[in-house]
Amino acid sequence: MSAASRVRVLSVAGTDPTGGAGVHADLKSFAAHGAYGMAVVTALVAQNTHGVRAVHVPDVTFLRAQLDAVSDDVTVDAVKIGMLGTRAVADEVASWLTRTRPPVVVLDPVMVATSGDRLLDADAEHAVRALVAHADLVTPNLPELGVLLGEPTATTWTDAVRQARRLARDAGVTVLLKGGHLDGDASPDAVVDATTVTELDAPRVATTSTHGTGCSLSAAVAALRPRRPDWVTAVREAKEWLTGAIAAGEALAVGSGRGPVDHLHHAPGLGARPFSAEAWDHVADLRAACDDLPFVRGLADGTLRVEEFEQYLYQDALYLAQYSRVLARASQLATEPAAQAFFARGASRCLEVETRLHEDRLARAGHRWSGPASTATTAYVDHLLAVAATGSYAEVVAAVLPCYWLYADIGARVLARAGDLSTHPYRDWVGTYGDPEFAAATADACAFADAAARDVGAGTRARMLAAFTTSCAHEVAFFDQVRAGAGRGAPVAVGAASA
Numbered sequence: 001m002s003a004a005s006r007v008r009v010l011s012v013a014g015t016d017p018t019g020g021a022g023v024h025a026d027l028k029s030f031a032a033h034g035a036y037g038m039a040v041v042t043a044l045v046a047q048n049t050h051g052v053r054a055v056h057v058p059d060v061t062f063l064r065a066q067l068d069a070v071s072d073d074v075t076v077d078a079v080k081i082g083m084l085g086t087r088a089v090a091d092e093v094a095s096w097l098t099r100t101r102p103p104v105v106v107l108d109p110v111m112v113a114t115s116g117d118r119l120l121d122a123d124a125e126h127a128v129r130a131l132v133a134h135a136d137l138v139t140p141n142l143p144e145l146g147v148l149l150g151e152p153t154a155t156t157w158t159d160a161v162r163q164a165r166r167l168a169r170d171a172g173v174t175v176l177l178k179g180g181h182l183d184g185d186a187s188p189d190a191v192v193d194a195t196t197v198t199e200l201d202a203p204r205v206a207t208t209s210t211h212g213t214g215c216s217l218s219a220a221v222a223a224l225r226p227r228r229p230d231w232v233t234a235v236r237e238a239k240e241w242l243t244g245a246i247a248a249g250e251a252l253a254v255g256s257g258r259g260p261v262d263h264l265h266h267a268p269g270l271g272a273r274p275f276s277a278e279a280w281d282h283v284a285d286l287r288a289a290c291d292d293l294p295f296v297r298g299l300a301d302g303t304l305r306v307e308e309f310e311q312y313l314y315q316d317a318l319y320l321a322q323y324s325r326v327l328a329r330a331s332q333l334a335t336e337p338a339a340q341a342f343f344a345r346g347a348s349r350c351l352e353v354e355t356r357l358h359e360d361r362l363a364r365a366g367h368r369w370s371g372p373a374s375t376a377t378t379a380y381v382d383h384l385l386a387v388a389a390t391g392s393y394a395e396v397v398a399a400v401l402p403c404y405w406l407y408a409d410i411g412a413r414v415l416a417r418a419g420d421l422s423t424h425p426y427r428d429w430v431g432t433y434g435d436p437e438f439a440a441a442t443a444d445a446c447a448f449a450d451a452a453a454r455d456v457g458a459g460t461r462a463r464m465l466a467a468f469t470t471s472c473a474h475e476v477a478f479f480d481q482v483r484a485g486a487g488r489g490a491p492v493a494v495g496a497a498s499a
């Protein structure tokens, strides 16, 4: 027999007809990690994003028939065990594991749903405890860990880690301790075995889309482990994926309670999240930092000193001359005529319109600025030119996008806040970037980036995100250079017009 092209992973779990938890979630998690998914149903659960309405547990002889139907025929590379429901089910699964033990056994000791509904009979807890001995990895949340040990739920992360160590030592398993139930800005997890504790940090996503996170995570780890050298590597990868899936959950618009995560958020070609939406979220911190810069605040409320504004404009003119070349490169690499024309127009526009804004300003001020490009300007231009020289069309489009988007975003917000621009000292700048036409060009640039991202593999998409993020960081540094006083171009008076 030839080697299998995909890892064959089995879920033994309950159902969720809304597709967010149980075997439904597990199969999506398996697919998201390139595995071939299979499922044996332990219990039929009438549930949705609000909670559990009813549970039906078929006779265990039927469970045995399902389990044997799979393992009599298929090599199972890994199994993930989720909701068991009753003691008889837990015992039946334990008995199957003694007969057929796949090389990787992950046990998610499901006891209570995210909604707070019980998914395990009270008298079945000790049967689940017995199952722990059959598992390689057990993935309790804080309350489940307490139940497995017969101790109260830990109230601090330190106590939880201590409990996890005890479970790992006593049962001879690796424990993936999940911190989803903690308060605070982080949602840490820890991989704990008899000798080591590896903490995995992740930001807590502010969302209600957390239904089925535990199912999805344990399934992802089961799918990854056969192809990863150790638990920590598999869990780290699964957790990074899950954080993205949680962040993308709300956009699915599934249900009005605690919604599911988007298991396929990172799968290119599935029309999942557009690149631009992912990229914009990815740079949320940089955008917040940008809004907070003294320069940007001063520009927005008009309190910025004219000298400083001119200094920025001078550097910006130097920047735009090079940016134009990078837009021309995007035009050159484009295969669609519409994209080719769009970026060619952009290259021309930034030489004509924006440079005119700069020249009017600097000439009106009665003096010219001179001097070389600053460190910040040079760094940003060098990044863009490097992507233009070595990157594909998709990467070039991602790299040029922040220059449209951050300006359109700031421009539109300043315009909305100011209302009437007639007394704003920088109305020409705000008018240029707050203009609906500039917003439309930005939307077009996003659409071209999204279209490009749909045609590329995961590696190029990651490089697109890196190029976009780096450009955003340079945008922030570019605005901040005036305050930082880096590389000032000295004003040179020209003639008698100076005020």
Ligand SMILES: Nc1ncnc2c1ncn2[C@@H]1O[C@H](COP(=O)(O)OP(=O)(O)OP(=O)(O)O)[C@@H](O)[C@H]1O
Pocket: 021, 112, 113, 114, 140, 141, 142, 178, 179, 180, 181, 187, 188, 189, 202, 203, 204, 205, 206, 207, 210, 211, 212, 213, 214, 215, 216, 217, 239, 242, 243, 246
């Ligand atoms: N708001 C959040 N932001 C980021 N990660 C989260 C969030 N909520 C949960 N997680 C992560 O999701 C995973 C599942 O954690 P949790 O402790 O909620 O498990 P669970 O209670 O078994 O899940 P379930 O909701 O499926 O019952 C963990 O990796 C946890 O850190």
Ligand SMILES: Cc1ncc(CO)c(N)n1
Pocket: 013, 014, 015, 016, 021, 022, 023, 045, 047, 082, 083, 110, 112, 113, 114, 119, 211, 212, 213, 214, 215
């Ligand atoms: C079937 C099933 N398993 C696990 C959970 C935990 O979220 C759930 N809600 N439903």
